[in-house]
Amino acid sequence: MRTIHLNIPDNVDLKDHDFSMIIAAKLYEDAKLSAGQAAEVAGLSKRAFIEILGKYGVSIFSSSISDLHSDIANA
Numbered sequence: 001m002r003t004i005h006l007n008i009p010d011n012v013d014l015k016d017h018d019f020s021m022i023i024a025a026k027l028y029e030d031a032k033l034s035a036g037q038a039a040e041v042a043g044l045s046k047r048a049f050i051e052i053l054g055k056y057g058v059s060i061f062s063s064s065i066s067d068l069h070s071d072i073a074n075a
Helices: 016-029 035-042 046-056 065-073
Strands: none
Touching: 016 035, 016 046, 035 046
16 A cells, blocks of 8 residues: 655644545545445544445445446345
């Protein structure tokens, strides 16, 4: 896994964990990472990651109809 460093202004009132979660949630939402991969980026278990996604405005459900049909078929 690669590491990046960000310079964040001091007046941005977010904890380090929030930055990791925001990035992981966005990459998950854009289907760049699986839930497991995104959880690893955020430093959480997959279950914990999924449980708090809503706090960051991300749904665990795909907005794609074909993905929904695939999820139903594989349930």
